[in-house]
Amino acid sequence: MDQNQLKQQAAEEAVKFIKDSMFIGLGTGSTVFYLVEALGRRVKNEHLQITGVATSSRTAKQASALGIKMIDLNDAPELDLTIDGADEVDRNFQGIKGGGAAHLLEKIVALNSKRNIWIVDESKLVTNLGAFPLPLEVIPFGVERLYKRLAAKGLNPKFRLDENGQRLRTHNKNFVIDLHLKQIDDPHALADWLDHQTGIVEHGLFLDIVNQVVVGRENGVEVLDAGRG
Template sequence: MNLKQMAGIEAAKYVEDGMIVGLGTGSTAKFMVDEIGRRVREEGLSIIGVTTSKETERQAQELGIPLKGIDEVPYVDLTIDGADEISEDFQGIKGGGAALLFEKIVATYSKKCIWIVDESKLVKKLGKFPLPVEVVPYGSQQLVHLFKEQGYAPVLRTTDAGQILVTDGGHYIIDLHLEEITDPIALGTYLDQLVGVVEHGLFLQIVSTVIVGGESGPKTIHVP
């Protein structure tokens, strides 16, 4: 079993009958959704899923997981999602799979959030992984220029075919190559205030539990 799969299966154990569950997006979350689908099918687990992307929605539908939209539920009991980087103080960067806006909306309305990762995602400080910033297309080049002036080494994200990537929300993503983020909260506040920025990939003060897939088995860290 690979480390991502190990973390995904371990996290699915936290899902209980009657829960409304946020289903994350990405390679690690995919294993978790598969396992929840297996539990629905084989164990009669009864839940409602709220997906964070069209990709996860398709997967959950194929597995027979009942779904509702975020605006059709009063809240989410638990969201399980991957992360691209987690710092020592449990702040995160997400959005490598281009689903950061919907992921953050679902996480914000969740009572608890579990992140599932392999050991490589744990870092001292955030920033080696490029920070995604989701922006409206109109004026996006102005933001690229602004970020260049700030020394953020911005790159407009493209698809494998070389087209500009468009998110599920109809936006573009500018990846900031920062190397190290010394003050994630200050950077998040700055990005929040920029006109044309819809959301950014800094997930701060949001996670309750981190499950790490490692060679010796899954390790669960409860965030203080």
């Protein structure tokens, strides 16, 4: 199977966790695309009453077109479940997200959800985080000073660029700086340091959040329990 088939396999397994009348957080990215497609089929065929909150306009548009009722997070109660992808998941079920530059919205939705499931293909499972660049959403004001501070810390920052070679803008019109770290030995310590740097709106370390990880493997789907209730 190719990577897209593994993603689709994981997504179609994860959609089974969605029950009638749930309020659902829907993430962003290529794996979530398959999830939304599968959920749309269930809504149509089983007449499920599902209310969704999306972490990107792309997901919201796709879900709405498939008949899934979408609302703003501000208008929702605590979400029953959020399903999203991840760029890396380590052996302790900590993750890096933000390859699609939506990690700020994704983290807000995740933290307002009773449970979180990540859907990944097996290539996303790692021993230690860090091979995938760690994204930061940062405000433009004073960003050069922040960049120098990150570089002085040895975090190897690089501005993320768009297809035109300009600095990428997020949904909130902020920039993204990716930290090319190769390996993160202590994710909690790094997250704490980043949390205290003024100008960083949010980082892509998703720690102690996920409950289950649904993995698409060559030999079938595996559901991993993170032991968080």
